Amino acid sequence: MRIAVFGATGRTGRPLVDQALDRGHEVVAFVRNPTDLPSALRDDDRVSVIEGDAYGGDGVDRAIGGDDPVDAVVSVLGRRSESPDDLLTEAGRHVLAAMDRHGIERLVTLVGAGVREESESVSLGGKVMGSLLKLLARSTLEDAVDHVESVRASDARWTVVRGPRLTDGPHTGEFRHGTGLALGVRAAAARANVAEFVLDCLEEDLYVHEMPKVADA
Template sequence: MRLAIFGATGRTGRVVVERALRRGHQVTALSRDPAAIPPRDRLRVIPGDVRDLAPVARAIEDADAVVSTLGRRRRGPAICTEGTRTILSAMATGRPRRLLVLTNYGVAESRHRGLYVAASWLLERSVLRDKEHMEALIRPSATEWTLVRAPILTDGRRTGDYRTGTDLRLTFTSHVSRADIAEFMLSELEERAYLRQGVSITS
């Protein structure tokens, strides 16, 4: 499969790129700093900002699917909302249609009244608001989207021992390794078990 990956230089994005290449996919990654991505077989790096339409359109032009692991820093711009708006504009031509996006547990329908969600919004309000606005753009789009709701992410090894579901209730002890979430996201691209749904994941 030919994948366009956005957020490829982030801590999770790097793992997704690595796992995608190990699974034999061809990867195109967009980066403002191409030198930050080591050259690899089947990996093409395009310089550019995810908020600019021209490089984004170039990144997805031959892709079978788009994967976004964009993430906002507390005091940074609303990169998830702004970048996703650009990605959706580039995908408006109708190809590719498959879109897999990493988001956070605690936004949209997963924003329940538990202590974990309340604490998350208290500590990471700007980050979660950005993700919530991002999801609001994706849901009515014509893309074949899946939203992957992550708990606390760790740098642990791939275990294959995790649970997924649309109604999981995550808590302060919920976590998953970046390697496991990368494997799940890449598997979901092919299995399409959660098409046009938000799915939570935890170990």
């Protein structure tokens, strides 16, 4: 499978690219600065590096269509302190538009577990975390919610992976997932485990048009 990865140089993107290669895939790594990607990956024949700006849309079409169109798209973009408030929303719109132009259907995107479904039952811990997010990171949550609304309204075969607090812990391969997964206040997920789950969703076509949560076991 040939996979376009947006956020390839981020803390979740890096293990995702490494694991995708280990699993026999080709990767189109979308980056703002190619030097942020290790030289071993830049020199790997299985990795195509596309420099651009997902927020403004520059390079997005080349990453998805280009001379050798991808089979699937993954977005693990994360906001930094200097990022615009609507990063995920705007970048997601450019990605979805390019997918539509080139007939690419499969998308897996990562957001925080604070994004809820309308009929979702939320645990007490989840309600506490939701309240804290609205208080401390309202713009981040609103951006993720708007992004998910755009994804759900698209013609893509999408999966929205929702993660709790992400850590840089070791890749254990031991994690729970599900649309009804209850997450407590202390729930966390190693980024490398989230990367594995994202690839599982692609390879096994899991959770199409669903919003599973994932957390370390």
